[in-house]
Amino acid sequence: MSTSSKKEAARQRIAERRAAEAAARAAEQRRRRTVVGGVVAAVVVVVAVVVAIVVQTGRTSTAADAASPGNLSAGGNGYTFSVGTGPVTVDVYEDFQCPNCRDFEDAAGSTLEQLQQSGAVTIVYHGMAFLDSSRNDDYSTRALNAAAVVASDAGTAAYQEFHDLLYANQPDEQTGSGLTDDQLVAYAQQAGATGEDVATDIRDLVYGDWVEDATDQASKDGVTGTPTVLVDGTKLTDLSADGLRTAVEDAAG
Amino acid sequence: MRSEHVRPWLATAARLLLGGVLVVAGALKFPDPAAAERAVRAYQLLPEPLVAPVAFGLPAVEVVVGLALLAGVAVRAAALATAVLMVLFLVGIVSAWARGLQIDCGCFGGGGQVAAGDTRYLSETLRDTGLLLVALALARWPRSRLALAPRLEPATP
Numbered sequence: 001m002s003t004s005s006k007k008e009a010a011r012q013r014i015a016e017r018r019a020a021e022a023a024a025r026a027a028e029q030r031r032r033r034t035v036v037g038g039v040v041a042a043v044v045v046v047v048a049v050v051v052a053i054v055v056q057t058g059r060t061s062t063a064a065d066a067a068s069p070g071n072l073s074a075g076g077n078g079y080t081f082s083v084g085t086g087p088v089t090v091d092v093y094e095d096f097q098c099p100n101c102r103d104f105e106d107a108a109g110s111t112l113e114q115l116q117q118s119g120a121v122t123i124v125y126h127g128m129a130f131l132d133s134s135r136n137d138d139y140s141t142r143a144l145n146a147a148a149v150v151a152s153d154a155g156t157a158a159y160q161e162f163h164d165l166l167y168a169n170q171p172d173e174q175t176g177s178g179l180t181d182d183q184l185v186a187y188a189q190q191a192g193a194t195g196e197d198v199a200t201d202i203r204d205l206v207y208g209d210w211v212e213d214a215t216d217q218a219s220k221d222g223v224t225g226t227p228t229v230l231v232d233g234t235k236l237t238d239l240s241a242d243g244l245r246t247a248v249e250d251a252a253g
Numbered sequence: 254m255r256s257e258h259v260r261p262w263l264a265t266a267a268r269l270l271l272g273g274v275l276v277v278a279g280a281l282k283f284p285d286p287a288a289a290e291r292a293v294r295a296y297q298l299l300p301e302p303l304v305a306p307v308a309f310g311l312p313a314v315e316v317v318v319g320l321a322l323l324a325g326v327a328v329r330a331a332a333l334a335t336a337v338l339m340v341l342f343l344v345g346i347v348s349a350w351a352r353g354l355q356i357d358c359g360c361f362g363g364g365g366q367v368a369a370g371d372t373r374y375l376s377e378t379l380r381d382t383g384l385l386l387v388a389l390a391l392a393r394w395p396r397s398r399l400a401l402a403p404r405l406e407p408a409t410p
Contacts, residue, residue, distance in 0.1 A: 041327055045317050052313035053306055056286040060305075130288065212287065224295040224356055 066209035069148035071155055073124055079214035081147075081156045083123045084116035088251045090244075091124045091230040093223045096143035096166045097131040097173055101227040104239050105167040111241040113160070115248055125156075125163065128218045128226055129211050131173060139171065139178025142202075144211045146184040149201040150193040162191035264397030267387050268322045271335050274384065275319030281362035282312035292359030296345050297352075314338070325400025332392035339385035343378065350374040 073082040080091075090112060094101040115121045127147060129140035143166055151159035165187045171178055179187075185199045201207075229236040229244070232251040236243060282289045289308040293299065299307060315338065321331040346358050350372075357363055358377045 037327060038330070041321075041330060045314060048313040048317045049310040052283075053309045056283070056289070056309035057305060060286045060290065130291065216287065216290070219291040219294050220301065222297070224291070224354075 060212075062209035062212050066213060067206055068210055069152040069207050071151045071159075076124070077217055079126060079210070079217045081125045081127075081151050081159045083125070083156045083160050084119070084121060086116060086119050086121040088115075088121045088232055088248050089124060089230075090115075090121045090248070091126060091228075091233075093126040093128055093218050093221075093226055093228040095128045095131050095140050095226045096147070096163075096170070097129075097136065097140045097178070098226045099170070099173050102167045102170045104227040104229070105164070108239060108241040108244045109164065109167070111244055115245070120252065121248055123160070125159065126214070126218050126221075126223075127211070128215045128223070130215055136171065136173075136176060136178035139176075141208060141211050142178065142181065142184065142205065144214070145205050145207045146188055146202045148207040148210065149198055150188045150191055152201075153188075153193040153195040153198050154191065158192040162187060162193070165191060260394055261396055261398045264328075264391055264394055265325075265399050267332075267391040268325060268328060268397055268400070271332070271384060271388055271391065272319045272322030275315045275335065275338075276323065277319075278361050279312040279315030279319060282308075282315075282359075285362070288363065289359070292357075292363065295354070295356045295359070296349055297354065298345065298348065324402075325397060326402045328397065328400060329392050329395040332388050332395060335388040336385055336392060339381050339388060343381050343385065346374060346377050346381065350378070 068078060071081065072078060073080040076082065092112075094104075112121070112123060116123050127144040129144045131140040132138040147159055147162055147166070150162040166179070169179065169183075169187070181203045184202050188198050188202060205211075227239065229239060231244070231247040234247070234251070236247050238244075238246075282292075286309060289312070290304055293304050293308040294301075314334075318331050318334045318338070321327055322335070342358070342360065349356055349358075355372055357372075360377065360381075
């Protein structure tokens with residue numbers, strides 16, 4: 001082999017090695033870029049998730065010493081009002097702004113109250129407030145707060161009376177703007193809540209945090225919509241007067 | 254080849270579709286955090302301690318992944334993340350359907366129970382399946398036009 005061809009071969013080997021090194025460097029760079037990119041992406045996602053959880057938790061948290069209304073159900077979960085002493089328990093989950101709840105009240109409300117007055121059932125009212133909007137000025141929350149004020153001031157019979165008044169005068173969910181605080185105060189007085197703090201407590205949402213916690217509690221009870229009616233713990237599917245009466249008779253045995 | 258010119262634009266369209274859906278769906282879950290919690294709880298799948306983290310964290314993931322797709326950054330990873338999200342949503346929706354729950358998926362905020370005739374499980378399932386397929390296709394061919402960081406995409410094999 002000639003000297004020149006040996007040199008040529010050596011040059012070629014060197015060039016090949018350099019090319020290989022360059023390719024390795026490029027691959028290393030790509031790898032590093034991928035790793036750095038992956039880490040940055042993971043950090044961005046984690047930060048966004050943590051910030052969202054912290055902010056949203058702050059927005060949903062209520063004061064631990066939130067004011068609770070009086071005359072709550074004895075032995076209840078702290079968010080219900082009971083009327084009657086009958087052996088069969090009828091749990092009613094309702095939102096004062098919910099049109100289906102008004103339909104239920106129209107169809108079976110008076111039957112339910114007759115069953116309670118005749119001593120057949122105990123009604124347990126679980127208020128919920130999830131139909132707040134800017135258009136109705138958070139009517140769901142204001143209405144349930146007002147109902148709690150009424151129960152506190154005048155007892156659960158007055159709560160029931162107030163409850164009936166609010167359904168009889170329910171503003172439209174889609175187009176209405178909710179009852180005003182003045183109207184709520186007037187209905188509260190009509191229901192028998194005449195204490196001097198009633199008006200201020202209604203206007204100041206004195207049980208606002210309690211309302212939020214009550215709604216949360218109902219959701220934890222597995223209630224995902226209103227009206228939800230339980231007859232001795234069994235969900236009532238036929239929300240007519242006959243459906244209710246039959247279910248109560250069956251439960252009574 | 255014609256397809257070489259068309260494919261990157263299809264990928265761009267897929268990015269905008271998936272990114273747009275995710276950002277909107279995520280953002281709509283922020284205004285009412287209590288409703289977001291109830292929507293998650295309505296699936297009756299998670300233990301109570303996990304409800305709030307999922308209700309608040311998942312929308313954040315949706316928004317981040319969606320923004321990455323819209324901007325065209327880390328498109329393959331974002332497309333894969335989208336596919337994972339869609340599979341999770343499908344599991345939730347189909348299981349709610351199978352268990353006979355009557356809920357709205359809460360996909361775009363809201364959620365919770367609806368009347369028996371108002372469930373839309375079929376359309377929700379079809380929609381998320383369609384988005385899943387688009388996401389998988391985008392993960393396979395992530396190179397697209399109008400992307401902020403197209404050079405970071407691996408060469409299409």
